[in-house]
Every structure is written in structure tokens, then in C-alpha cells.
Amino acid sequence: MQSPEAQLEILKRGAAQIINEAELLAKLRLGRPLNVKLGVDPTAPDIHLGFTVALTKLRQFQDLGHQAILIIGDFTAMIGDPSGRSKARPQLTHDQVMNNARSFQEQAYKILDPERTRTVFNGQWFEMMTFEEVIKLNGRVTLQQMLQREDFKNRLERGDAVHLHEIQYPIMQGWDSVVVKADVEIGGTDQLFNILVGRDLQREEGQPQQIVFLMPLLEGLDGVQKMSKSLGNYVGVSEAPTEMFGKLMSITDTLMARYYLLLLGEDVPDIHPMDAKKQLARRIVARYHGEEAGNAALEDFNTKFSKRDVENAEWPVVDFAGVNQDIVSIVVAGYEKGYQIAKSRGDARRLVEQGSIQLHEEKITDPKATPTLAAGTVLKLDKKRAVRVG
Structure with a gap:
């Protein structure tokens, strides 16, 4: 394990916000593996590269010798995270969530080392709670706290509904941190409120508070808006290798540097930008489809464009x-x-x-x-x- 100072320098690269670095350094100096939590709600069977930013940072913690804890929100997914939402998410059944979870785990383990990942489902503790325990947990937060959220405030100002089950979500995510005794929680910048609730609940339980470790929301192929399936600017990790490769080759050189940092944890290599972009695309395809598929996608791209053999190339x-x-x-x-x-x-x-x-x-x-x-x-x-x- 590297020195705490060296680890901090590695870990903070690409991070959007850490609350706070001094606390994180103190935890790293404890001389034990930290419990690093990432919670995910399997609301869909497939994920895009934007979602893998947090997984890549979790793998970085893992490679530095820390304990990766992947919480599959089989219970919270039935509520749906209200973060950044202008209306409530459609509620899913438990069967739908579990079907999505199986697919999600397969994709996540292409980044994480499954042998060194503690994977748990939060239904393990929420299903066991009595209604009395739920009421007591709710008694630890106030309505005023919940309504500090920008998304809730904006809805109320517009006269849009804020459902009571949505208010439960930050409390449940925070309780996950108490159960697994998280030292660090990783999330996107839209998760700040939820992770801070976890810190508050840990303090009330007499636990050391977790570090808030926020990662940027990855821009999509347009380089402007965050990657989103609804906007059509995404790269799905289960997409065909040639399609994935072609999409990545369409990004700008500026965006390429961001993808290198957030998806691979590296700087752009000091080579010609076109070669760097091909290397980025090949490595990302290889991560999800294997080295052979990555090399084949590169050769296919060269056939189509570098060699200008358009008529003989494989097209949809x-x-x-x-x-x-x-x-x-x-x-x-x-x-x-x-x-x-x-x-x-x-x-x-x-x-x-x-x-x-x-x-x-x-x-x-x-x-x-x-x-x-x-x-x-x-x-x-x-x-x-x-x-x-x-």
C-alpha cells in the first residue's frame, strides 16, 4: 500500500469535490483498508459510460488496497432517486429490479475485481425493518432538511408534486452507509445531499463520518450536456464493439482528454491526437468486449476510414x-x-x-x-x- 499522501494525490485526480481532503488523509493514515461505498439502483438493464465514472474511481480505491463495497439498491430502486429529477420516477417491481441487477453486475464486474468487491443488496436490511423502526428512522430528519434540496424546492415553486416516498430516498441511502460502516462514499455531483444525510446519520449512531467523494457527471458525445440515453449522446457499455468504437471516434480532442481522465484514470498519451483517440476507443471497447473485439473494432475503423474502403466495409x-x-x-x-x-x-x-x-x-x-x-x-x-x- 502506498503512503497516505501518495494515495491522496492519486485519488483526487478527476474528482469534482471531496468533503474534505484533510479528513480523507486522516482516514488513509489509519493504516487499514477503508470501506469505500458506491450505491447503485438497477433501474435499467444496461448502463452507459457516464455511469462507469464512479465505478472506475471505486476500482482505483480497490487497487490501492481498500475494500470496495457495491450496494445494489434492490429496495431503493423501487422508490427511484429523485436527485435532479423534475418529477417522480416510475416505480418498478422487485422482480424488474432484480432482473436489471443481474445484468448490471455483469457490466460492473468488467471494471471492478469481483474477488475483491463486497456486493450487498440493501433489501437485506430494509426488508427486516418494522414500521416502528421506519418511523424512528424518519424521526432523525426534518421536513425542512429534505426541502432544502434544489430539485424538491424547484418542484414546489412550480406547483409540481413531491411524493412522500421520494423524501424517504436520502434517508435510506444514508442508512446504507450506517449499515456498512462506510469510510468513504463515492457518487456523482448530484449525490451531495444524499451523502451528507449519510454523514449525519453516522454521527448520530456514534460512527466516524464518511468522506463525501463526488465525481463529475460525464459529458456526452456532444461535449455539452451530460451523457444521457434520452438525449441520444451516450455510449452504452453493451453496444456492439464497432458502434461503440465509432461513437468514441466522433468526440472532440478536448472531450477526449476528459474521457481519458474519467474513464481510464490517465492523461492523454503524448502522441498524435488521432492515434490517441483510436487508443482510447480500442481500450474502452476491450474493457467491455475483450481485447480481440477491441483490436477488431480498430481494424474495422481503419478499413472504413483510414483506408477509405467504404464499399467493402461492414455497415448496418x-x-x-x-x-x-x-x-x-x-x-x-x-x-x-x-x-x-x-x-x-x-x-x-x-x-x-x-x-x-x-x-x-x-x-x-x-x-x-x-x-x-x-x-x-x-x-x-x-x-x-x-x-x-x-
């Missing part, structure tokens, strides 16, 4: 039957059917007018054009994507 096959034959409608359908990306007609028109759309290696620049799409033909949609006519 799209059936355009039933699609209006004007080029704008064709482009929109090509994105939606080939890449599950929603392009508006306005976006498609701009792509046509700027010369991005190519058929038979020839540009189509007239938005009113009605090209003939023969089976097997490659329609190039932009610099990174194309589809083959089915």
Missing part, C-alpha cells in the same frame, strides 16, 4: 421500404434504423446541403433529390457513419 443494413424517396427522408431513416439516433429533417437537410451525403462515392447536395437505392449500395451519412441498402 437498412431496409428503406415504405420510406419517402426524397433524400432528406432517406437520411433521417438511415440514422434511425441504422444507428438509433434521431436526426431531425432540418439536421438531415443541412447534412445534404453541406455535401456530407454520398451515394456511389458521389455527393448529393440537392435536398429535393430522389435517388434510386439499389440493394447492396452504401449510403454514406457523414464522416463516421454509413448504411448498406437492404
